[in-house]
Structures are given as structure tokens and as C-alpha cells.
Amino acid sequence: MYQFNYQKAGSADEAASAVTAAEDGRFLAGGMTLIPTLKQRLAQPSDLVDLAGISDLVGIEDGGDSITIKGMTRHVDVANSDLVKSKIPALASLADNIGDPQVRNRGTIGGSLANNDPAADYPAAVLGLNATVITNKREIAAEDYFDGMFTTVLEEGELITAVRFPIPAKAAYMKFPNPASRYALVGVMVAQTGGDTRVAVTGAGQDGVFRASEIESALSANWSADAAKAVKMSDDGLNADIHASAEYRAHLISVMASRAVTAAG
Amino acid sequence: MPTVSMTVNGKSVSAEVEPRTLLVQYLRESLGMTGTHVGCDTSQCGACVVHVNGESLKSCTMLAAQAEGADVTTIEGLADGDVLHPMQEAFRENHGLQCGFCTPGMVMSALDLVQKNPDPSEQEVREWLEGNLCRCTGYHNIVKSILAGAQALRG
């Protein structure tokens, strides 16, 4: 690891100013992505601003027709939340299957979404459930938030304070985990929400999470596992690596979507 | 250099370290407690698992500075003098280790499981061990050890 300065921020505003004022400042949340990156010398920030002491950034709130999860809420707390389990069980189970218990004890929703790993799970929840990313500057619709692999529309010093998930009529998430890393080889969130049928795919796309419009049309016409499975996805723009070819990922998208429809009921 | 203070296995400790010092380096190098191991540099193996404020985490993926003021328990904090902790004893009895490199992390991870779920099924133990890799045993006896340790702790 290269040298850096470390400080704890007392509030979201203080954290944002500290990151902006630094030569190359970064927020530090759970550190489950940032610290491994630093250890491998893939990044060299001048300053880390730790968000851990900011109590306003932690918690899950019931908004009636939505649930708001604050930015520093850990995966384990989303997985174990009675509110999330009863209103959006798909989201609780998604969080419960991120990485391993020690990663879930530290990693946060804000950190995951800011990082936008193309194989991360939360991006599929945000896009599939049509959530809104709330920052210290604005509210960003799911559709506008993701901007390619490891890239989002967040500006420098922009902090994710919360994410608001509308409660879907039905939803389920199915992932085919990479057997070594547990990241999604392909993960699919299917949902009926706000009168729409949405299908969001993570792990497969070269540009990160995307909506599978072919499966959405099939499911709007006929909400059934068979309808999802019958869709032949194109492998254009899909990842190919040592773990799986693009053709295999394309096939998995329909399979995971159909399993998710079965789980959603 | 900033001073970082915390409680480790019930004792207050304090050391001057660089901000980039990892918790595992603080434990091993500043405090000389080498029971906590480092098995990888990708945060995947779990050899470094300790408890911070009662929960298991990977001490190679946390800065010492992030643990300022925390209550840390390492493998060295478990035995009562010469008497092994029931979970350690279960690993010994059930041949839950071969080279032993992964064992401190396995034991600390297992203890977090049984404090949340005192009577886990074999499947639950296997799923819980997602973040703990072992190159020797094939896991079978580790799972057996944890089930036996859980039973001993239930009394």
C-alpha cells in the first residue's frame, strides 16, 4: 500500500468537504473493495475519509410504499432487517448472498453502488426495482445512475446518503455465483413494480448492469418461467473470460430469469 | 505517526503506526501476536479473521485506525491458561486441522456463527465457511469440529 492520510468525518457534509479539499480524496466505507485495491497498489489516493462514525448514514426506514436504506448500511443489516424481509424479500436475500459473512459484516450498499463492479449484486437490485440513488447533492433515477463498468454519474465529493426502493408487487433475484469469488457470473433481478415488468442483469454485460428488454417483453405478455426461458439472448456485448464464454452467459441470463420468475411466484 | 489504541483480548493496547497499517499488521507486528495469520492479499482466504466489537471480520481488510477504540478478540484470547476453548478443543479432537495455517481464522469465524446460531446444521456450517479457505483438509473435519464445538458450547 502507498501512504495516505486518514481521517474520520463527523457528518456527511464534513466528509464531502474533506474529500473535495484533498488532492485526491476518497470516501472509505466498509473498505471491502477499496482496501484490497490499495493493497494491490491499483489506486493511490492522498486521503481516505472514513464514513464509519456518521450515524445519520446508517439505518433502514419504512416509507410506506418504499424502503429507504441509508448509504452506510451493511449487507448483513439489510439481510437481517425484518422490514426488508417482509416488504422486499428479494432484496434481503440478495444482500444475504453477497460474498461471505465477513464481507457482509463490513461492506455497505453505498460502497457497492459507488464502485459499480460489473459483477456486483446491488446494481441489479437498483435497476431491477427502479430505485432512486440519493446523494448529498441530488436524487438520481436508477436509469441515469450507472455509466459503464466501474463508472457512475457520481461527481467528485458526491456521497451516496441513501437508496430508495419502491415496494414491488413481485420480485426475486437469482444469481449464478462464480464458484471462487461468489460474485455474480450472471445475476438477474425480475420484478413487477409500478405497473412495469423489469428484468435487470448483472455479471454479464461488458458495460455493467443492463435491462434485458427481450425478456421484459416476453414476461409482460406472459409472466411465467417458461416465457423467460424461451427467450434466446444475444451474446453481443457480453463478457467472456476464463470463467464463462459470452454464449454461456447469454444462456444463463434466460435460465436465471426463469428461476427468478418461479421464485417470485 | 498517529497513535492507535484499542482493547485486545481484554487488555488496553496502544501503538504508533502509519495510517496505512492494517489491523492484522498491528496485531502481528506492533503487538507481536502472531496467532492471526495472513494467507492471501485478495481478502478471500479468511486466515486473518478476528472479532471486532463481537463480530467476525477480515483483519487484513481493515485499517488499524478503523479499529481505534474497538474491542478486539483474537485466537490468543480464547484459551483459559492451558485449557483450550471448547471450539479449539473440538478442532483438536476431530482432527479439524492439518498444517493449521487456516485454523485461527476457522475458529474465530466458527465462534461468530455459533453466537448467532447456536445449533447450526451441517449445511449452515458449510455455507458460513464461504470466506474461510483451507488448502489441506477438504473441510470435512473442519465442519465436524464446528458441529462438535457448537454442541459442547450448548452444554
Ligand SMILES: Cc1cc2nc3c(=O)[nH]c(=O)nc-3n(C[C@H](O)[C@H](O)[C@H](O)COP(=O)(O)OP(=O)(O)OC[C@H]3O[C@@H](n4cnc5c(N)ncnc54)[C@H](O)[C@@H]3O)c2cc1C
Ligand atoms: C471476498 C469478497 C467477496 C465479495 N463478493 C461480492 C459479491 O458476491 N457480490 C457483490 O456485490 N460484492 C461482493 N464484494 C464486494 C463487497 O460487496 C463490497 O463491500 C462493496 O463492493 C464495496 O462496499 P464497501 O462498503 O466495502 O466500500 P469501500 O470499499 O469502502 O468503497 C468502495 C468505493 O466506493 C466509494 N464509496 C464508499 N461509500 C460511498 C458512499 N456512501 N458514497 C460515495 N462513494 C462511496 C469509495 O470511495 C470507494 O471508491 C466482495 C468483496 C470481497 C472482499
Ligand code: FES
Ligand atoms: S489474509 Fe486472506 S482474507 Fe485476510
Ligand code: FES
Ligand atoms: S489445515 Fe492447512 S490450510 Fe487448513
